[in-house]
Amino acid sequence: MIRMSRISFLFFIVMAMSWNAASAEGYFSKSPPDAKAYIISPEDGQIVGKTFTVRFGLSKMGVAPAGVKLPNTGHHHLLINLENLPDMEKPLAFNGNVKHFGGGQTETEITLSPGKHTLQLLLGNYLHIPHKPPVLSEKITIIVKDK
Ligand SMILES: [Cu+2]
Numbered sequence: 001m002i003r004m005s006r007i008s009f010l011f012f013i014v015m016a017m018s019w020n021a022a023s024a025e026g027y028f029s030k031s032p033p034d035a036k037a038y039i040i041s042p043e044d045g046q047i048v049g050k051t052f053t054v055r056f057g058l059s060k061m062g063v064a065p066a067g068v069k070l071p072n073t074g075h076h077h078l079l080i081n082l083e084n085l086p087d088m089e090k091p092l093a094f095n096g097n098v099k100h101f102g103g104g105q106t107e108t109e110i111t112l113s114p115g116k117h118t119l120q121l122l123l124g125n126y127l128h129i130p131h132k133p134p135v136l137s138e139k140i141t142i143i144v145k146d147k
Contacts, residue, residue: 028089031131032072035060037121044140049147051111054078056101056121061135066102067126074123074131076101078108081118085136091128100128114146 040055042048056076064073077092078099079085092098101108119142123135130136 027125027127027129029069029071029074029125029129029131031074031123031133031135032060033133035072035123035131035135037076037123037135037137039119039121039137039140042119042140042142044138045142047143047145050114050144051109052144053107053109054119055107056105057137058106058123058135061123063104063106064126065104066100066124066128069126074125074135075104075128076106077122077124077128078110079118079120079122079139080110080112082120086122086130088130088134092122092124092130100124102128112144114144117142117144 036059038057038059040057042052042054056078058076062070062073063075064070066075078101080097080099082097086092086098092100094100099108118139120139121137122130124130
């Protein structure tokens with residue numbers, strides 16, 4: 001009896017694991033190998049006012065709102081002063097360092113405190129999960145002036 005229940009328990013574990021792997025696979029979206037995200041403006045090293053516009057660039061892919069599952073599309077996320085890249089296998093967090101543009105926006109106006117800041121773009125799929133491979137821009141540094 002003990003042996004039987006152990007086998008069925010193991011069977012259950014194996015089933016649960018394979019189900020998880022199969023369903024997680026469905027959440028990911030592939031990106032074309034030459035897809036690129038980039039910050040059109042400001043430029044790396046640029047001095048900006050407290051409130052400024054950030055323009056998002058994307059090539060070889062299209063922008064679609066969050067929740068819309070279309071091949072080779074995604075929506076932009078602006079990573080602000082994020083030191084370590086997020087987990088590329090999970091939906092991106094919503095916080096002050098990770099801004100979602102789930103409406104399909106290609107620019108935004110942000111206000112930052114005076115000093116140095118970094119900006120980087122990361123595309124997410126319809127579920128806010130980075131693509132495979134991730135479509136990530138170069139990280140730029142900007143300087144916000146005092147006035
Ligand atoms: Cu998102």
